[in-house]
Amino acid sequence: MISPATIVDALQRRAGNARRFLVGLAGPPAAGKSTLAEALRENLLARGESAEILPMDGFHMDNAILAERGLLQRKGVPESFDGRGFVDIVNALKRAEGEVLVPVFDRSRELAVNAARAIPLETRFVLAEGNYLLFRDAPWDRLDGVFDFTIFVGPPYKVLEERLRQRWLGYALPADEIQWKLYGNDLPNGKRILENSRPADLHLDLF
Numbered sequence: 001m002i003s004p005a006t007i008v009d010a011l012q013r014r015a016g017n018a019r020r021f022l023v024g025l026a027g028p029p030a031a032g033k034s035t036l037a038e039a040l041r042e043n044l045l046a047r048g049e050s051a052e053i054l055p056m057d058g059f060h061m062d063n064a065i066l067a068e069r070g071l072l073q074r075k076g077v078p079e080s081f082d083g084r085g086f087v088d089i090v091n092a093l094k095r096a097e098g099e100v101l102v103p104v105f106d107r108s109r110e111l112a113v114n115a116a117r118a119i120p121l122e123t124r125f126v127l128a129e130g131n132y133l134l135f136r137d138a139p140w141d142r143l144d145g146v147f148d149f150t151i152f153v154g155p156p157y158k159v160l161e162e163r164l165r166q167r168w169l170g171y172a173l174p175a176d177e178i179q180w181k182l183y184g185n186d187l188p189n190g191k192r193i194l195e196n197s198r199p200a201d202l203h204l205d206l207f
Contacts, residue, residue: 041125
């Protein structure tokens, strides 16, 4: 498996003297995107670079809106995110014209908090991570060509199945609820992402 240090080597070479370099990490739920983003950031910081992570989780629609639209039980599908808001923030970061305030997802309350974190102008590497950064459907298709480097993490189905099962077991959910989350929502959504994403500069089967 390719190491984070090797990936950072490639990022620094590609970035050259750029003031802002935008990386997009995409893939299905439980693929390892967040873990990889953290590892890349740590490597960049250790090399004296400035780096911040932009998780797509902060762009979840509020549960009240999801309930109104019949999407609460399918939270995580493309339609359950503020896609336009995410695209707008990514483009603002790309322009690097000033500080950008971004939302943060509070898992303890299951809601996104607007303008909860600032990404400073002087940040050179921004690592955006989420399911739909390479998705072909609107509005995600507006991200095509925006990122300076893209990474797709797409583990085999069986690996995703087990990772997602362990994720929900960690929440001590009833067996029937775990069954629904796995086979009624997460895995079908993961399959949709695997089959409907644009090619990346780097494709990883596992992380």
